[in-house]
Amino acid sequence: MADQSAGDLILRQITKSYETFTAVDNIDLVIPRGSFFALLGPSGCGKTTTLRMVAGLEQPTAGTISIGERDITSTKAYQRNVNTVFQNYALFPHLDILDNVAFGLRQRKVKDWKAKAMEALELVELTQVARKKPTQLSGGMQQRVALARAVVNRPDVLLLDEPLGALDLKLRRQMQIELKRIQQEVGLTFVHVTHDQEEAMTMADTIAVMNGGRLQQVGDPGTLYEKPESTFAANFLGQSNLLAATVKGVVDDIAQLNVHGTEMTVPADLLPEGATEIWLGIRPEKVRIIGGVAGSESESLNTLSGKVTDVSFLGVATQYLVATSWGRELTVVQQNDGAPRAVLGSNVRLAWLPANCFALDASQDADAGADIGEDA
Amino acid sequence: MAVNTLAGAPLAPQPAQPGEGKRPRRRGAYVPYLLLLPGMLWLVVFFLVPMLSLASQSLQTGDVDNGYTLTFNFATYSDALGTYWPQLLRSLIYAGTATVATLALGFPLAWFIAHRSGRYKNFLLVLVIAPFFTSFLIRTLAWQTILGDSGLLAQFTAFTHTDFLLSGFKSVLHAVGLISNDQLLFSPFAVICGLTYNFLPFMVLPLYANLERLDQRLVEAAGDLYASPVQAFRRVIWPLSLPGVVAGTLLTFIPATGDYINSVLLGSTQTTMIGQVIDAQFLRVLDYPTAAALSFILLLLIVAFVVTYVRRAGTEELV
Numbered sequence: 151m152a153d154q155s156a157g158d159l160i161l162r163q164i165t166k167s168y169e170t171f172t173a174v175d176n177i178d179l180v181i182p183r184g185s186f187f188a189l190l191g192p193s194g195c196g197k198t199t200t201l202r203m204v205a206g207l208e209q210p211t212a213g214t215i216s217i218g219e220r221d222i223t224s225t226k227a228y229q230r231n232v233n234t235v236f237q238n239y240a241l242f243p244h245l246d247i248l249d250n251v252a253f254g255l256r257q258r259k260v261k262d263w264k265a266k267a268m269e270a271l272e273l274v275e276l277t278q279v280a281r282k283k284p285t286q287l288s289g290g291m292q293q294r295v296a297l298a299r300a301v302v303n304r305p306d307v308l309l310l311d312e313p314l315g316a317l318d319l320k321l322r323r324q325m326q327i328e329l330k331r332i333q334q335e336v337g338l339t340f341v342h343v344t345h346d347q348e349e350a351m352t353m354a355d356t357i358a359v360m361n362g363g364r365l366q367q368v369g370d371p372g373t374l375y376e377k378p379e380s381t382f383a384a385n386f387l388g389q390s391n392l393l394a395a396t397v398k399g400v401v402d403d404i405a406q407l408n409v410h411g412t413e414m415t416v417p418a419d420l421l422p423e424g425a426t427e428i429w430l431g432i433r434p435e436k437v438r439i440i441g442g443v444a445g446s447e448s449e450s451l452n453t454l455s456g457k458v459t460d461v462s463f464l465g466v467a468t469q470y471l472v473a474t475s476w477g478r479e480l481t482v483v484q485q486n487d488g489a490p491r492a493v494l495g496s497n498v499r500l501a502w503l504p505a506n507c508f509a510l511d512a513s514q515d516a517d518a519g520a521d522i523g524e525d526a
Numbered sequence: 527m528a529v530n531t532l533a534g535a536p537l538a539p540q541p542a543q544p545g546e547g548k549r550p551r552r553r554g555a556y557v558p559y560l561l562l563l564p565g566m567l568w569l570v571v572f573f574l575v576p577m578l579s580l581a582s583q584s585l586q587t588g589d590v591d592n593g594y595t596l597t598f599n600f601a602t603y604s605d606a607l608g609t610y611w612p613q614l615l616r617s618l619i620y621a622g623t624a625t626v627a628t629l630a631l632g633f634p635l636a637w638f639i640a641h642r643s644g645r646y647k648n649f650l651l652v653l654v655i656a657p658f659f660t661s662f663l664i665r666t667l668a669w670q671t672i673l674g675d676s677g678l679l680a681q682f683t684a685f686t687h688t689d690f691l692l693s694g695f696k697s698v699l700h701a702v703g704l705i706s707n708d709q710l711l712f713s714p715f716a717v718i719c720g721l722t723y724n725f726l727p728f729m730v731l732p733l734y735a736n737l738e739r740l741d742q743r744l745v746e747a748a749g750d751l752y753a754s755p756v757q758a759f760r761r762v763i764w765p766l767s768l769p770g771v772v773a774g775t776l777l778t779f780i781p782a783t784g785d786y787i788n789s790v791l792l793g794s795t796q797t798t799m800i801g802q803v804i805d806a807q808f809l810r811v812l813d814y815p816t817a818a819a820l821s822f823i824l825l826l827l828i829v830a831f832v833v834t835y836v837r838r839a840g841t842e843e844l845v
Contacts, residue, residue, distance in 0.1 A: 205750055206750075207749070207750070226749070227746070227750055228749045228750070228751075228752045228753055228754050228757075228758075229752075232750075233750055233751065234747070234750045236743055236746070236747060238741075238743060240741065240743040240744050240746065240747035241747075242744060242747070242748075242762060242766075243744075243766070244762075244765045244766055253748070253751045253753075253761075254751035254752050257751055257753050257757065258752050299751070303751070303752075
């Protein structure tokens with residue numbers, strides 16, 4: 151079942167320009183066959199345009215698209231062995247569910263289309279509504295029909311254009327797991343376009359972060375989260391605290407930093423090439439609140455004192471805003487593990503392991519990608 | 527607590543008022559009927575009564591000078607049908623051909639206006655109905671100047687040295703029997719041209735209304751599922767546009783069948799349509815029963831056609 155796809159999806163120097171702007175700017179991407187790949191970015195970043203070019207619904211201005219050895223750049227959508235799950239599902243309202251799912255099979259004159267379509271409906275657990283019309287189904291069911299309609303053709307690449315965007319949060323979580331299961335079961339290459347970083351991280355093996363028509367970073371969710379390579383990636387995937395720091399020197403592979411007068415360290419291999427002015431980044435959950443007294447902590451930690459300006463109880467965790475002496479507010483998230491919580495207005499010390507940091511070139515905007523990650 | 531009560535009050539189940547249990551008497555329940563009344567009256571006075579009078583007329587015997595008496599003379603129907611079936615059949619054929627022609631011309635036009643015209647959409651829609659600003663009669667007469675022997679078409683082909691195209695076209699028309707000699711005017715061809723032209727807006731507007739609602743992404747989805755443009759049209763666009771096609775063909779076919787202006791102005795004695803016969807029987811021959819019977823036959827034919835047509839198109843499934 152798994153071994154029908156023809157090969158990797160390869161985009162080479164793909165550009166899509168319109169009269170007034172460039173939607174996709176010189177993208178190079180190799181999406182390995184059988185992988186669950188996410189294109190992640192805010193709305194207008196070019197991810198959907200990229201997807202539509204792979205589907206054949208848009209023609210690239212420059213560059214080539216190939217699947218394995220085959221260059222498909224100039225083929226029409228209906229000639230490509232690529233199927234799409236559209237954002238609004240685009241189910242045919244005049245056909246019942248079975249005929250919707252069988253559409254591609256019958257188009258290609260597959261003999262046992264009925265059995266195959268029923269099999270696909272079984273996969274999404276919808277055999278009982280085979281003879282209903284799309285309008286009689288709920289949004290979540292329509293979504294699964296759209297998925298079955300695409301999967302049933304066993305395409306080389308299956309494209310998903312924000313497929314869960316119209317579902318409510320609970321259903322979305324359920325479908326994320328469902329999608330992942332189906333992808334593993336059928337073993338097809340899934341390319342999933344989304345603006346929801348949590349969705350991308352939950353499902354994808356590999357995520358490509360896009361912004362302004364360009365690729366920012368490509369990697370597995372863990373690497374992207376722990377070691378982002380740009381302030382955009384750092385802010386767009388989860389929350390980040392970015393502190394302006396100056397590199398004073400490197401001793402024994404440990405870089406010595408000055409952060410607004412406070413001494414800190416970071417492993418030297420994390421430093422961007424040749425940078426002396428950097429953003430020192432630390433994720434909120436990596437920061438510990440260690441009480442009000444200075445000097446009691448271990449030498450190897452980076453520490454900072456500040457004042458609690460906001461406390462939000464989130465259930466599994468508590469989120470604090472802690473203002474530093476120079477006025478920057480750091481976000482700190484502490485597990486609700488029973489330890490006493492810090493009080494609003496109290497002075498605290500924050501500590502974190504240097505190895506949990508990441509360092510970015512200071513020439514970038516510290517706020518790039520912030521405030522656009524959540525439900526755009 | 528006070529705030530809670532205030533906010534919660536509208537959501538809480540209302541306790542039943544005493545005396546309300548039997549039948550809720552809504553004030554103003556008669557208003558819809560009152561609003562319907564003028565329309566109903568209009569229909570009774572100007573549709574139902576004349577219909578009954580026409581039905582009665584068709585079953586009467588007598589003449590204008592001596593008056594008519596209701597004798598339930600159904601022979602009028604069989605006589606009328608026996609005498610005038612060629613004109614009836616011709617009307618159905620001309621109207622049918624014109625309807626197919628308006629559909630062939632109107633579908634691409636409606637599609638273009640709905641999905642490709644951008645900011646010119648409203649302007650183009652106005653252009654579609656623009657002919658209505660001129661009288662029906664004038665517009666039909668205009669076709670005489672287009673199709674006449676030395677009309678605009680002949681002048682144009684002479685000017686551009688494409689006469690051979692025109693004569694080629696004429697021989698095709700001659701071969702299929704749409705013209706009987708070298709003349710374009712005063713032929714079935716001219717009548718069908720006039721009908722097509724005059725009824726085109728009635729095809730384009732309902733089609734436009736339907737096609738505009740047709741989600742372009744469904745066409746993309748069909749393409750994504752291996753349907754070529756032609757297959758996408760056949761399997762997605764056409765079935766989804768059927769309600770518009772049905773509405774457009776009804777609005778074209780029904781009035782075109784009873785039309786006689788086009789035949790009078792653009793046709794000949796060989797193109798007489800049933801409308802002309804009815805007109806002559808009422809106003810010149812003064813044979814009222816035959817005229818009334820023919821009117822009823824036409825009405826029944828059209829009703830029968832509409833019923834079978836709408837059934838076959840299955841519009842009720844297509845909402």
